[in-house]
Amino acid sequence: SYELTQPLSVSVALGQTARITCGGNNIGSKNVHWYQQKPGQAPVLVIYRDSNRPSGIPERFSGSNSGNTATLTISRAQAGDEADYYCQVWDSSSVVFGGGTKLTVL
Amino acid sequence: EVQLVESGGGLVQPGRSLRLSCAASGFTFDDYAMHWVRQAPGKGLEWVSGISWNSGSIGYADSVKGRFTISRDNAKNSLYLQMNSLRAEDTALYYCAKDKRTQLYENDAFDIWGQGTMVTVSS
Numbered sequence: 001s002y003e004l005t006q007p008l009s010v011s012v013a014l015g016q017t018a019r020i021t022c023g024g025n026n027i028g029s030k031n032v033h034w035y036q037q038k039p040g041q042a043p044v045l046v047i048y049r050d051s052n053r054p055s056g057i058p059e060r061f062s063g064s065n066s067g068n069t070a071t072l073t074i075s076r077a078q079a080g081d082e083a084d085y086y087c088q089v090w091d092s093s094s095v096v097f098g099g100g101t102k103l104t105v106l
Numbered sequence: 107e108v109q110l111v112e113s114g115g116g117l118v119q120p121g122r123s124l125r126l127s128c129a130a131s132g133f134t135f136d137d138y139a140m141h142w143v144r145q146a147p148g149k150g151l152e153w154v155s156g157i158s159w160n161s162g163s164i165g166y167a168d169s170v171k172g173r174f175t176i177s178r179d180n181a182k183n184s185l186y187l188q189m190n191s192l193r194a195e196d197t198a199l200y201y202c203a204k205d206k207r208t209q210l211y212e213n214d215a216f217d218i219w220g221q222g223t224m225v226t227v228s229s
Contacts, residue, residue, distance in 0.1 A: 033215035042201060048215035086151050090213045093165055095153035
C-alpha cells in the first residue's frame, strides 16, 4: 500500500518560513492536499491539489509537489500557525494520509 | 453556514454494533461525495469510507471492509456509518467530511469537516 512520510516535528522562529515535507513514491504524479489541525479541533483544508488555497486561507500558506516530495510552506509564521499538519493523496481507490507533522513556532 | 454535525457515538462492547449519523446543512448535499475519517486518541487521521453523490460508488479502508457500511439519504441531507463487529482498535473520534467533487476517486480534497463523534469500544 502507498505510504506518505512526514517529519514528526518542525520548528520555526516567529516570522520565519516553515517547510513541511511529505514524501511518497512518485508523489509528483498525484494531487496532494494539506490539512491543519489545532488541538481539540477538526482538520481544516489549507492547500488542495498541490498548490491551491481555499478561500479564507492566508496567502502565507503555499504548496508545491514534484518528484518524490510535496512541500507545504508557511511564510511569516505566526503563533496561531502552531498545529498538526497532514498531507493526503488518493491511491488505488483509497485515501492515504501522512502521519502528521507538529509545527512549533518559537 | 456550511455545517456537518455528527452524532451516534458512545461506549460499546467489543463485537457489538453502532450507527453514526452526520447531518449536513448550508450546501447542496446531493452534489458532493462524502466520507468518514477517524482519529484514534493521540494518533493521526485514517480514512474509513467514502460514498459518491448518488451512492453509486462506495469505498472502504481494508481495516473496516466487511464490518462497516456507509450510506446516505439525500432527501434527509444525511450520511451514515453502520459499524458492526466493533473492535478495541476502532476506538476513535469519527469525522464526517465533504468531498470537493461529486464522484468518488476524483483525487480531490475534503473541504468541510464536522467536529466528530467519539466511539469507544471497551468491555
